[in-house]
Every structure is written in C-alpha cells, then in structure tokens.
Amino acid sequence: MRRFSLMVSALALAGCVTTTEAPPEETPQIDSVASRNFQLVVAQVEPVAEALCRERINKVKGGNCDFLIQIDPRADQPANAYQSVDRSGRPVITFTQALIADAQNRHELAFVLGHEAAHHIRNHIPKKQGSAIAGALILGVLAAAGGAGSAGQDAAIRVGAAIGGQVFSKDMELEADELGTVITARAGFDPVKGAEYFARIPDPGNGVLSSHPPNAERQKIVRQTAAAL
Secondary structure, eight states: OHHHHHHHHHHHHHHHOOOOOOOOSOOOOOOHHHHHHHHHHHHHHHHHHHHHHIIIIIHHHOOOOOOEEEEOOOTTSOSOEEEEEOTTSOEEEEEOHHHHHHOOSHHHHHHHHHHHHHHHHTTHHHHHHHHHHHHHHHHHHHHHHTTOOHHHHHHHHHHHHHHHHHTTHHHHHHHHHHHHHHHHHHTTOOHHHHGGGGGGSOOOTTOTTOSSOOHHHHHHHHHHHHHHO
C-alpha cells in the first residue's frame, strides 16, 4: 500500500506540472497570408480574452490572465491547438503551423483561440487533473484489494487515470465552445463562421471514452450562444 500511495502522489505531481516550455527561436513555415491572419486575430482576440479572464478569475482567486500565444516551430505537427500553463502559472495557448495554414478564414482562427482561452478561464486543467487522480486512486485501490501485484496495480492506475481524465472532457469542451463564442464575438469575429471548422475535421462521435463531443453538438452550442448575445 505504501508503494501505491507513492505512485498516486507521483501521478498527482505529474498532473500538476502541465507545463509548456518556450519553443526554440525558429521562424514557423507559414505563408505570409496565413501569418498575417494569425497575427491580426491574436491582436484582436487576446485583449478580449484577457479582460474576460480578469473579470471572471482574478476577482475570485487571483489567477494569471497574461496569455502567451505561440506557434509550435515543428512543421511536422498535425493541425492542433491546446492550452497549458508554464512553470510560473502563466496560461499558454499553442497553435501548430498546420492548423494556421488549414484555417479558411480569420473567424476560424479567432474561434479556436477563444475556445482555448476559455479552457483556462473555466479552470479546466486543474479539474481534469483532479478527475484523473481520483480515477487512478479508485482503480488502484481496487486492484490492491483484489490481490493484484505491482504490475497489475500499475496498469490499474494508468487505466483509472485515463478514464478519470475523460469523465468531464465532453462537458468541458462544450463549456469552452460556449465561452469561446462570447470571446470571439466580442473580438469582432463571427463565431458561427468560426465553428464551421468542425465540419472539416473528423467527427469523434459519441463514444463513452471520446474526449470530445460530436461536431454537430459543438456547432449547435455555438449557434445557440451566438443567437443569445
């Protein structure tokens, strides 16, 4: 049991260190039009996201709202954007070059940026980490109580963390879509046009362990939120 406790503590520590180091100083291989679009979107969306962050986070718990928005210098990475925090607690939003090149207009870039900023504002990383640790703890304890050896306990902890981390993922994505819609609109872009990006990416479906909701459901929440603004 002592070994299990140490493993859970290590998992908790790893979960708390969701960090992103600054990328090397390299020039991303993005064409000039896509690069200008991205720069313009960042210039308009970032201050809106930071203002909303200060409004919703700082009054409650003094969170960091100084977003660092960066481009992954690795040209071989697939289209993606994700939110993390650096070692000082500063929120970081990273775009891959492929996503910037794939976006058909500034509205799509703005919506993706607003969505990722919303993850930070809604405090999703700590919530997901807590859920992962709880899942690891539950399955790890059950495995130990059932007489599983070290290898069995290790496997149970990994599976529990994976399942636990997915428990609220779909709800979190929809929450980020909703708040991201507000950020996008306030920045002067059309979130409904921005959410059309979902129509061009693979649909995750509605599987139990899927981390994202169906694309149609995401577009629906965007339309409903935008209509209410």
